[in-house]
Amino acid sequence: MAIIHDDLGRRRFLSQAVMGFGLLFGMGTLALRFLQFLVPSPKPKRYEAVLIGSLSRVPVGEAVPMDLSGQKIVVLRTNEEVLAFSRRCTDLGCLVSWSKEREQFLCPCHQGVFDKTGKNIAGPPPRPLDRFEVVTRGDQLYVNIQSS
Amino acid sequence: MESAASPVERRTGSKNWIDYIQKDLPEHLDWWPYTLGAIPLTLFGLLVTTGLLLTFYYVPSPDQAYESVEQITHEVYLGWFVRGVHKFSVDLMILFLLFHVIRVFLTRAYRTPGELKWVSGSIVFFVTLGMGFTGYSLVYDNVSYWGMTVVTSMLGNLPVVGLPLMYLLRGGEEVSGGTLLRLYDLHTKLLPVLLGGLVLGHVIIVRLKGFAEVKGSRGFHPFYPEHTLVMGAIAVGLLVLIVDLVMIFPPTLGPPANTQEVASDVSPPWYFSAAYMWITLLPGPLSLWSLMGGAGLFVVYPFLDRVLLERGWPMPFVNVVVGVLAVLVFVALMVLDVRM
Structure with a gap:
């Protein structure tokens, strides 16, 4: 596989990486909240x-x-x-x-x-x-x- | 100029998807030990059908669950029959899954390239056991109630994930109406979808990776009509067997759950009785860890086989010894459970 050295390739990679991580973060947070919805918190004793x-x-x-x-x-x-x-x-x-x-x-x-x-x-x-x-x-x- | 081949054909070298299904099957698949995988598949279909029917009458609330099962068993037209078919199908599905596992284990059919077949199949097996557990919990008799308590407590003993998992399953600190609803949701929605997907995946993996090679099995026959006829005959035979079993042993119902007192006999269905005796005989943490460890080893066994074989272990012989020992221990624990 050829390694892309030009700026265009780097820029595309970075923007995709940022979007990818952002998406993952958002989905992860949502999934975590859904899980919290399902797990009831213990009542104070x-x-x-x-x-x-x-x-x-x-x-x-x-x-x-x-x-x-x-x-x-x-x-x-x-x-x-x-x-x-x-x-x-x-x-x-x-x-x-x-x-x-x-x-x-x-x-x-x-x-x-x-x-x-x-x-x-x-x-x-x-x-x-x-x-x-x-x-x-x-x-x-x-x-x-x-x-x- | 356009090429005559379709995009799929160019990529896969095959004409279309029907060719995958119609791909010739090795001759040994007609020999009964090699049909043991198709039997649970047939039973799964029967379970989905009868399960759907049962949801029309079953009410997942602690006040009405037991009553609705009683209504199904004694009042609804053919209710006893549908419930009986559902019960026997799950018993037979687990039994034939065990036979299937034993056959694959003894013939070491999980060897490269079959590791994924084994791993996916073993997950199917555990999810089926999960279906068994959530299923008998719904009846809400003593075995159900104390079974829910014991199994969720066991999961609660796991480190880190244990307590949240227990809260997730129970829907609170204690086993309650919320727990029943959660197990009902698992049994009728999440797990069937998961199991259906896993079964489909398992079948696709088996077709893609190919069937295990068997010495002396040279001939091939097409999937349709030869193989489908054999499978059809087996399915009809199974149906006759189940109908007979249900008529001879119609489903029964124990006393309703007593949350204030543990009944003297709370032993689970036969497929859990070995595990039940195991946790009775060994101290808590040891029994839990040995069960989890055993399950883990079971899933990764093809890789363990490969490592041991490289070190010069006689694996065909080892598998026979391990297989026979496992079956003996399983049966011995079951007998012990019946005796106690």
């Missing part, structure tokens, strides 16, 4: 204490599942304390259930097992269950959850 009822609602050794405006949690009462966990399995997001006999949280999707402190002890889950703070005011239980 804040913590709030939600009343879940009196202590008697959760018998010792039992775990009560609750749905607090979309947040699926489970409140477990052991002999010593009351704990609140997210039911979302840390593996791939299925919901764990409390097994009273085994005293463990089980995830039916991929056989993940968590002990009563929420620690992942068997199966694929990479980390313990998310835990929420439980506050007792008198007889009433409150859970500090992230709400959107």
